Amino acid sequence: MPGAEPAVTLFTGIAQLVTPPAGPQRGAAMRRLTVIPDAALLVQGDRVAWVGQRQDAPDAATTHDLGGAAVTPALIDPHTHAVWAGDRLADFEARAEGVSYEALLARGGGIRHTARATQAASVEQLSALARPRLEALQRSGAGTIEIKSGYGLDFAGELRMLRAVALLAQQVKGTLCPTLLLHVPPTEGRVQHVRDVCETLIPQVARERLATAVDVFCEREAYTLSETRDLLTAARAHGLAVKLHADQFHCIGGTELACEMGALSVDHLEASGEAQIRALAGSATLATVLPGVSLHLGLSAAPGRALIDAGAAVAVGTDLNPGSSPLFSVQQALALSVRLNGLTPAEALTACTVNAAAALGLHNRGALVPGQRADFLALHGPDWRDLAYTLGASPVQAVYLGGDQRA
Ligand code: NIG
Ligand code: FE
Numbered sequence: 001m002p003g004a005e006p007a008v009t010l011f012t013g014i015a016q017l018v019t020p021p022a023g024p025q026r027g028a029a030m031r032r033l034t035v036i037p038d039a040a041l042l043v044q045g046d047r048v049a050w051v052g053q054r055q056d057a058p059d060a061a062t063t064h065d066l067g068g069a070a071v072t073p074a075l076i077d078p079h080t081h082a083v084w085a086g087d088r089l090a091d092f093e094a095r096a097e098g099v100s101y102e103a104l105l106a107r108g109g110g111i112r113h114t115a116r117a118t119q120a121a122s123v124e125q126l127s128a129l130a131r132p133r134l135e136a137l138q139r140s141g142a143g144t145i146e147i148k149s150g151y152g153l154d155f156a157g158e159l160r161m162l163r164a165v166a167l168l169a170q171q172v173k174g175t176l177c178p179t180l181l182l183h184v185p186p187t188e189g190r191v192q193h194v195r196d197v198c199e200t201l202i203p204q205v206a207r208e209r210l211a212t213a214v215d216v217f218c219e220r221e222a223y224t225l226s227e228t229r230d231l232l233t234a235a236r237a238h239g240l241a242v243k244l245h246a247d248q249f250h251c252i253g254g255t256e257l258a259c260e261m262g263a264l265s266v267d268h269l270e271a272s273g274e275a276q277i278r279a280l281a282g283s284a285t286l287a288t289v290l291p292g293v294s295l296h297l298g299l300s301a302a303p304g305r306a307l308i309d310a311g312a313a314v315a316v317g318t319d320l321n322p323g324s325s326p327l328f329s330v331q332q333a334l335a336l337s338v339r340l341n342g343l344t345p346a347e348a349l350t351a352c353t354v355n356a357a358a359a360l361g362l363h364n365r366g367a368l369v370p371g372q373r374a375d376f377l378a379l380h381g382p383d384w385r386d387l388a389y390t391l392g393a394s395p396v397q398a399v400y401l402g403g404d405q406r407a
Contacts, residue, residue: 006044006045006046007044007045007062007403008042008043008044008049008060008061008062009042009043009060009062009063009064009403010040010041010042010043010057010058010059010060010062010063010064011040011041011042011043011063011064011065011066011071012040012054012057012063012064012065012066013065013066013067013068013069014036014038014039014040014041014054014066014068014069014070014071014378015037015038015039015068015069015070015382015383016035016036016037016039016070016071016382016383016384017035017036017039017041017051017070017071017072017368018033018034018035018036018070018071018072018349018384019033019034019051019072019073019353019367019368019369020032020033020034020073020349020350020353020354020366020367021034021354021367021369022354022363022366022367022369022371022372023354023358023363023367024284024286024313024354024355024357024358025313025350025354025355026281026308026311026312026313027281027308027309027310027311027312027313028308030308030313030314030346030347030350030351030355031344031346031347031350032346033346033349033350035384036051036052036053037053038053038054038055039051039052039053039054039071040052040053040054040056040057041071041368041374041376042057042058042060043374043403045402045403046373046374046402046403047370047371047372047373047374047403048368048369048370048371048372048373048374049370050370051368051369051370066378068382069378069379069380069381069382069397069398070378070379070381070382070383070384070386071368071376071377071378071379071384072349072353072368072376072377072379072384072387073353073354073365073366073367073368073372073375073376073377074141074142074143074144074353074365074375074376074377074399074400074401075140075141075142075143075330075331075334075352075353075356075377076142076143076144076145076330076352076353076356076357076360076362076365076366077137077142077144077145077146077317077318077320077330077333077352077356078146078265078267078286078288078315078317078356078357078359078360079146079148079265079267079288079290079317079318079319079359080137080145080146080147080148080317080318080319080320080321081147081148081150081151081181081319081320081321081322082130082133082134082137082145082147082320082321083118083126083127083129083130083147083149083151083161083164083165083168084114084117084118084126084129084130084151084321084322085114085117085118085120085121085125085126085129085151086113086114086116086117086118086322087117087322088110088113088114088322088323091104091109091110091113091323095297101297101323101324102220102221102249105184105221106221110323111150111151111183111184111323112184114151114322114323115151115152115153115157115183115184116153118151118152118153118157118161119151119152119153119154119157121160122160123160123163123164123167124164124167126160126161126164127164127165127167127168127171130147130164130165130168131168131171131172133320133328134147134168134172134176135172136328136329137318137320137328137329137330138172138173138174138399138406139394139396139399140328140329140330140331140332140394140396141329141330141331141377141387141394141396141399142174142330142399143174143175143365143373143375143399143401144174144175144176144177144356144357144360144362144365144375145174145175145176145177146176146177146178146179146317146359146360147165147168147176147177147178147179148178148179148180148181148215149161149162149165149178149179149180149181149211150181150182150183150215150217151183155196155197155200155201155204158180158201158205159204159205159210162178162180162205162210162211163210165178165210166178166210173401173404173406174375174401174406175365177212177213177360177362178210178211178212179211179212179213179214179215179243180201180202180205180210180211180213180214180215180235180240181214181215181216181217181245182197182214182215182216182217182223182231183217183222184217184221184222184223185222185223185227190227194223194227194230194231197231197234198230198231198233198234199234202214202231202234202235202238202240203238205238205240206238206239206240211240212240212241212360212361213235213240213241213242213243213264213360213361214231214232214234214235214240214241214242214243215242215243215244215245215267216228216231216232216244216245216254217245217248218244218245218246218252218253218254218257219245219246219248219249219250219252219254220249220250220252221249222245224252225252225253225254225257228244228254228257229257229261232244232257232258232261232263233261236261241263241264241361242258242261242262242263242264243258243263243264243265243266243267243359244257244258244263244265244266244267245267245268246258246266246267246268246269247266247268247269247270247271247272247276247302248268248269248270248271248293248299249270249271249299250271251271251272251273251275251276254266255269255272255276255279255280256275256276256279258285259279259280259282259283259285260283262283262284262285263285264285264286264358264359264360264361265285265286265287265288265315265359266280266285266286266287266288267288267289267290267317267319267359268288268289268290268293268302269287269288269289269302269303269307270293270294270299270300270301270302271300272302272303272307277303277306277307277310277312278310280307280310280312281307281310281311281312284313286313286314286315286355286358286359287302287304287307287312287313287314287315288314288315288316288317288356288359289301289302289304289307289314289315289316289317289337289341289351290302290316290317290318290319290325290333291316291333291336291337291339291340291341292318292319292320292324292325292326292327292332292333292336293319293324293325294336294340294341295325295327295336295340296324296325296326296327297324301340301341301342302341303341303342304316304337304341304342304343304347304351305341305342305343306342308343308347313355313358314341314343314347314351314355315351315352315355315356315358315359316333316334316337316341316343316348316351316352316356317330317333317356317359318330318332318333329394330352331387331390331394331395331396332391333352334348334349334351334352334387334388335348335387335388335389335390335391337351337352338388345385345387345388345389348387348388349384349387349388353366353367354366354367373402374400374402374403375399375400375401375402376399376400377396377397377398377399377400378396378397378398378400379395379396379397380394380395380396380397381395
């Protein structure tokens with residue numbers, strides 16, 4: 001009805017409401033959560049209108065009793081490759097028998113194997129394959145999910161992946177953020193390829209609004225530092241945000257470049273040392289750590305603890321993909337970041353909410369304070385720390401997106 005007041009609902013029966021402050025948090029501020037016992041949450045339309053103790057709550061026409069649950073902001077997954085075809089089960093077995101991830105890639109397997117399978121799939125097939133993966137991430141607590149392209153063998157393949165994300169955005173509840181990923185260059189004609197990406201692919205993606213950011217895999221087996229600079233420069237010239245996969249195996253300067261260029265985030269960082277930590281601590285760029293990769297590839301984990309102690313803003317993501325992180329739960333990524341990256345539970349919640357939002361350039365979500373999107377979780381138990389504690393089962397009872405329970 002035009003002009004109608006947005007619906008107002010008061011959520012009660014909240015044993016504990018826990019939230020970081022709005023906006024990205026760095027260093028020691030990542031540990032500062034607000035914890036309100038016996039709380040209530042007022043939602044107007046799709047926004048938080050008020051939070052506080054139940055006894056102080058304003059009246060509302062509708063109330064909804066959450067039965068003694070702990071409530072936190074919905075989680076945000078700032079890094080996935082959720083669209084792919086085929087599988088990497090043979091790679092997995094080969095790695096278990098001693099072949100490295102990089103060796104598989106160098107011999108034309110790995111990412112290139114997934115690219116060949118993905119190239120053979122239509123937009124509809126790609127979205128049908130991705131949908132249950134996104135639903136698993138959402139059940140685990142994700143209200144907002146980033147999805148990268150990067151398995152196209154050519155530009156048409158990349159565009160099909162981004163069109164699959166656009167189709168998925170119409171089919172699933174919650175927010176999907178598409179990113180154009182320049183993953184691995186062709187084995188021949190690299191110079192021309194980089195030029196074509198800058199002059200044709202990036203402008204088309206920007207024009208058709210198929211992605212909001214451009215990401216590059218900056219690594220010995222992927223794009224060089226100077227190729228990365230050219231690609232990110234073209235992205236910025238076309239109004240797209242930039243981010244980077246860097247320091248996964250080797251530090252070749254990607255992190256320093258991303259900080260210098262004002263990237264939203266640098267992701268991976270397993271091999272980062274003091275220079276990279278200093279660069280991130282001195283910039284507004286988020287340091288996104290991906291504990292699923294450390295677990296699955298047996299890599300040393302990114303230095304989450306050292307990054308926070310140095311004053312950086314850390315985010316956490318699943319990196320859901322078939323080759324390096326078959327992790328279908330953002331809550332498990334949060335829980336693993338405590339075990340593997342040395343985050344405290346409070347830092348991990350901040351990393352998976354307001355900091356993950358900032359890694360996507362979003363500032364209207366991640367905290368349960370007035371004005372933010374009413375994306376929140378009701379847990380099974382009364383203590384929010386179950387989110388960081390539980391492995392192998394879900395502590396998430398229900399996910400609310402814009403104030404509505406996800407079916
Ligand atoms: O974030 N390292 C590069 N890209 C992905 C892995 C993709 C794959 O192995 O299929 C990552 O780890
Ligand atoms: Fe990735």
